[in-house]
Amino acid sequence: MNGPSARALREGGMGGSIPYKVGVTLQVKPKDSGPIPKEWLRKTTLQAPFGDFGHILRxxxxxxxxxxxxxxEDPRDAQDAQKDLDGKRIAGKEVSVLLAGQTPNRRPGSSPMPAAVPERAVDIEQRVAEMAMKHFLDExxxxxxxxxxxxxxxxxxxLARDFQDLDEHLSASNKPSALVSMKLSELRSGRPIGPCKYQGGKKRNIGDAIDPEIRASYQSSNYFGEKDDEPPHREARDRDRERERSERRDRGRDKERSRRGPEGVSDLRRSFVGWLKKAELELKQHRSDVRRGRQAFEEEKLSVWQQFVAEKQREVEKIREDRRHAEDEMAxxxxxxxxxxxxxRQRIGEExxxxxxxxxxxRRGVAHExxxxxxxxxxxxAERQRLANPQLAAETTVDLNVGGTIFETTRSTLVQQSGSFLETLLSGRYQISRDRYGRIFLNRDPEHFRTILNFLRNPQTPPMPRDAAESEALVQEATYYGVHFxxxxxxFAAGGHDGYEHLRAMEVLDVGNQCWRPCRAMVTERTYFGAATLRNRLHxxxxxxxxxxxxxxVEIYDCLRDTWE
Known part of the structure; x- marks a missing residue:
């Protein structure tokens, strides 16, 4: 069944929408006429200062x-807010607070403003309700x-012109509710609506043919249990409504006859009145059901309220007892x-x-470092300032002329033993002799230098001389270069006595691995002997x-050849 809702009939009796409660509106804008702050877009920014003066609708x-x-909601709250907040700063902006439609030079009280008059808002709601009833708009x-x-x-x-133009548009439309949704943005922008371009194809208003008696029954329906008027007032109201129904019935009958003819009016009236009577019966049945439901609801509400009060009393006693225990525990x-x-506090002081x-x-350690x-x-x-040849110190490969033989190797190979003659030679701090091609010249034996260079390339394996003379010459050459094999x-630990016999065995200390390693044993067992080193040999x-x-x-030990002589 189509038609206005029960609450709409109760509130206004003419339309399908619930009336919006309208109050007094204030206009808030920056005094410098500049753009509003971004904080205003969050409505809580304005709710905080304006909400202290009263209830805000929107x-x-x-x-x-x-x-x-x-x-x-209350005009007095709006006046208090305007008086106190005008010229104050909100979100960093000094604002001007006026009644909507008021110019800055006009003060409140000089003349009533249209936006602050509740009667005008009530007229708007009434006109909207009539239009909703007339064009069957949804809620x-x-x-x-x-x-x-x-x-x-x-x-x-x-507004008068806007209502007239919108009424023409809705009359010419087959879907008035959809038309309202399509024109919302245009209506909110404040632009004029304008007359309808399809006046000739204007549809027939079915709401005008509704029986005034049925319309009055809608308006007199009481779905929410309000008390009826006293009998004298109700009789006078009924007489007025009967007279109004008769006049509307005559006007509707004449209008329908002129539009459709006698037969069409009779058929339309019969079908429409039948639908309305059926709707009236349904409304009466619904009203009786609502009354019975309301009575049962009141009884149930009383029972639930009594149970609620008893339960809350028990909860109050329990809360008091818990509060006493909580206070003792808190103390x-x-x-x-x-x-x-x-x-x-004591621990913190010690810490x-x-x-x-x-x-x-x-701090003392840092100062020392x-x-x-x-x-x-x-x-x-100081060392950097003593460098005589910085280019030589920066080279990665070195060419050497040793006794006429050319050697080429890396700088890192020659300087790997710190403090050696080769490391000092390549440090760049001293002037060195060179040959005609700019190579470093050393007037030494190239064969022994070749052996020492091979050792520097592989320092884990000491050189192995062929005889004692070569070993002695190689040790002397290594001593000149400052190279240690x-x-x-x-x-060394050699000879001695183990409690049973004299020994000729010998061991050398491996400092890197923290152990003793065996060497070639002496030729003769001996103890209580003397030992010394001469020319890098053990005697x-x-x-x-x-x-x-x-x-x-005397026995002489050559550590390079691992032999006794």
Whole structure:
């Protein structure tokens, strides 16, 4: 069944929308006429200062108009807000607060403003309700239409002309509710609606043919249990409604006859009156059901209320008891917290003293490291200033002319042993001799240098001389170059007595692996002997043999060949 809703009939009796409650609107805009702050787009920014003066119905912010609208329910709240907030700063902007439609030079009280008159808003709602009833608009379309005309009222549009033009458009449309949704943006912009271009094809208004008696029954329906008027007033009202129904019935009959003829009017009236009677019966049945439901609801509400009160009383007693226990527990916890605070203060004081002491020690350590670094930096700068040939110190490959033989190797191979003659030669701090081709010249034996260079290329394997003379010459040449064939000084343990017999075995200390390694044993067992190094060789002399007789021979150990002589 189509038609207005029950609440719409109760509130206004003419349309399908619920009337929107309208109050007094204030216009808020920056005093410098500039753009509104971005914070105003969050309505809570304006809700905070304006909400202190009373109940706010609505807040609208328009960036295009560079202002905001705040609508109060009570006109007195709007006047108080205008008086106190005019000229104040909101979100960093000094604002001007006026009644909607008021010019800056006009003050409140000089003359009533149209946007602040409730009677005009009531006329808007009534006109929208009539239009909804006339064109069978649904509730959503009627509510949006009422909101749009409130905005047009604040913008100062000609509402009478707008209602007339919109009525023509809705009369010419087959889907008036959809037309309202399509024109919402145009209506909110404030532009004139304009007359309808399809006046000739105007559709027939079915609402005019509704029986006034049925319309009055809609308006007199009481779905929410309000009390009826007193009998004298009700009789006078019924007489007035009967007279009005007769007049409307005559006008509708004449209009229908002139439009469709006698037979068409009779058929249309019979079908339409039958539908309305059926609708009236359904409404009466619904009203009786609502009354019975309301009575049952009141009884159930009373029972539930009594149960609710008893339950809440028990909850109040429980809350009081819990509050007493909570207060006792809170007092105990408070004493414990105070004790913990005192203990924490003592620990913090001790920790602070410890941290300060550690900080002082670290500062002294940092100062010491800084002084050490400064000294090293000074030595580095002095060394850098002593460089006589910086280009040589930066080269990666080196060409050497040793006794007429050309050797080419990398700089890292020659300088891997710190403090050697080769490392000093390539440091660039000294002037060196060169041959005719610019190569470094060394007047030494090239064969021994070849052996030493091969050792520097593979330092894990010492050279192996063929005889004692070559070994002695190679050791002398390595001594000249400052090259050591072993990474650590050699420590030997030779001979001695194990408690049973004299020994001739010998071991060398491996410093890198922290162990002793066996070497070639001596020729003669001996103990209590003397030992010395001469020309990089180990000399063992004297001592006792197996017969506890003194020995007068000497044994010489060559560490490169691992042999005794």
């Amino acid at each position: 807040i609208d912010v328009s960036e295009t108009q560079r202002c905001a609208y705040v609508e109060y 959503a379309a009627a509510a949006r239409l009422a909101s749009v005309f409130q905005d047009r009222s604040r913008l100062g549009c000609n 105990t916890q408070l004493r414990q917290v105070q004790a913990d605070i005192e203990e924490s 602070r003293m410890r941290v300060e002491q550690e900080g002082a020690q670290r 800084y002084e050490k670094f400064r000294q090293e930096y000074g030595l580095f700068e 072993f990474p650590f000084p050699l420590v 063992v002399y004297g001592g006792q043999n197996l017969d506890y007789k003194a020995l007068c021979d």
